[in-house]
Amino acid sequence: MNVRVLVTGGTFDKEYDELRGTLSFTRTHVPEMLKLGRCRLRATVATLMMKDSLFMTAADRRRILAACRRAPESRLVVTHGTDTMAETAAVLGRGLKDKTVVLTGAMRPYRFGSSDGLFNLGSALSFAQALPPGVYVAMNGLCFPWDDVRKDRRRGVFARKIRR
Amino acid sequence: MNVRVLVTGGTFDKEYDELRGTLSFTRTHVPEMLKLGRCRLRATVATLMMKDSLFMTAADRRRILAACRRAPESRLVVTHGTDTMAETAAVLGRGLKDKTVVLTGAMRPYRFGSSDGLFNLGSALSFAQALPPGVYVAMNGLCFPWDDVRKDRRRGVFARKIRR
Amino acid sequence: MNVRVLVTGGTFDKEYDELRGTLSFTRTHVPEMLKLGRCRLRATVATLMMKDSLFMTAADRRRILAACRRAPESRLVVTHGTDTMAETAAVLGRGLKDKTVVLTGAMRPYRFGSSDGLFNLGSALSFAQALPPGVYVAMNGLCFPWDDVRKDRRRGVFARKIRR
Amino acid sequence: MNVRVLVTGGTFDKEYDELRGTLSFTRTHVPEMLKLGRCRLRATVATLMMKDSLFMTAADRRRILAACRRAPESRLVVTHGTDTMAETAAVLGRGLKDKTVVLTGAMRPYRFGSSDGLFNLGSALSFAQALPPGVYVAMNGLCFPWDDVRKDRRRGVFARKIRR
16 A cells, blocks of 8 residues: 655644754655654655645645645645644545545654654554545544544644534 | 553563663553643553563463453554564454454654654554454554564564565 | 852753744753753752843843852853853853853753753853853853853854964 | 763663664764764764673773873773773773873663763763863762762762762
8 A cells, every 4th residue: 555645844844943043944854754663654755845834825725635636646644734734624625535635743843852743643644544535634643534623722732623 | 432552561661770771661651652642532541561572471462352352442552562462463363353453562662762652652543443343463654454464573574474 | 069050041941832833931941951961969050031142131141140149159050042142151251250150052952852952061060160260151062261252153153263 | 172082882872772672782872972962072982892881891991091091182081881980980090190081971871862971971071171180980960089989879870989
């Protein structure tokens, strides 16, 4: 089974710029994380963009959708900033069928230690292999369908839209 | 959905004893790892034993099987040393039905940094939620059925029994 | 021998705010770092302020000078942002006598891993114990007198004012 | 100022062998640690041996003494296992004059995270630059003369021989 990992940026890949003392993006850490996880799944990593998801535009989301459609793989993981992950999931959910796409991200940069990134990547790759076609968000050890997920910004966690 | 995590020891939970300069077990790190993963899945962690899997006996495996049967949850993750993980998986696979049980472990202790443990735990919890009843081994980002998995000791990875 | 550690902020103590996705200060990590270093030197840690040194004012520097004078200890370490560490060192150098004061900091936050902070703290505490009265900057494994040190911002290192 | 770092092994450089599940030595981590500390001191690293200090013989200690004498530098740091660090310090203390030699080590391997190694290395390099000729042990943020130091094995710390 082949899985494609589409990188779009987000906290996952944020770095600390020592000379400027600010947060920045350089390159994705996904290949390093797959190596750390001793991952032997055939995974192709492709960087689409490196954006804080607060600055992601409708055009960016169309690019992500097009990349999912164009991918030869039918199973994909999309790394994404958490702030607008649910919005992108909705664009993909409405625009895709016959593919399993799992969005994931991190609350703390992988490179800063104590990150949830490695846990989330392991989780997303597994849901991407096991779930039927559909678009999902994998965060906090859970998997949400694209039309029933929101980020609870106050608590920094993902939840269903309506408490049942 | 509720998942039970049964802890049996293994490299996952090995520690470094500073006073003796040796490897040892103290307590499981699974709750700390779930916290690091910002995990919000309802997971009950129960420590069954703390053993290097090279020293695991037939009686130990019967205890693990009994604990899986007795658990109120129908979905379980078992943390286990990698050396005899496939043997325990076989005992569980023959003895259980109607439960989804995923065994996982680590090649490097979680507490030593650069560990695959957090990735594997995220992966195992996800497979445990998504897969139908059966016994599986989740390692290296992959999921193997209990009757078609072996540890390739020379390379330190899990593989199918026969190359196809 | 007793040493006082005066905390003023700087990269050393920067944290990542998960909910806002920004850099911030909460509390100092110096006590945790002393514990990690298994430090048994009698060290009293006092937080004077938590400031990015780019925003440090003349009044802030007078407060640091006053705190050094007021301290019962004759040996002090001052943690400080690197950007204006040399300026503060000059204020202390001109205003103090009969005390050994060593300023130090970090290029990368301690909490982000891969930090030089622990190395620098070990270094500063040692120079503070071993050097005669005077004001010094301890960075990059070196010790500079307050009147012959500058930060080379382009390279992110400390150097003597004039190449000899 | 030039400093020579003589590597002799010890917990400092212990690694975890993933395939065997045991502690082992491969190569020294001192150059990586100096890089992490952004160290710009001219330091030459030379590996003399890679030994658990419990297995260090009288012949090994003579080799270390000879290496200290032979070194062109008059200031040296010796990394060493903690168990017999005081014994080696005594051999060097009796055999050397006109050189400043500082022995240091770690209670936890550098590669396992949460190590005191980086703190101790920063400390030892600083004492080596600042102290007059003599042989010292730098551990726990303190510096002991070779003839008044012992390891308190029960507590895992260094102390003076007699409480004063």
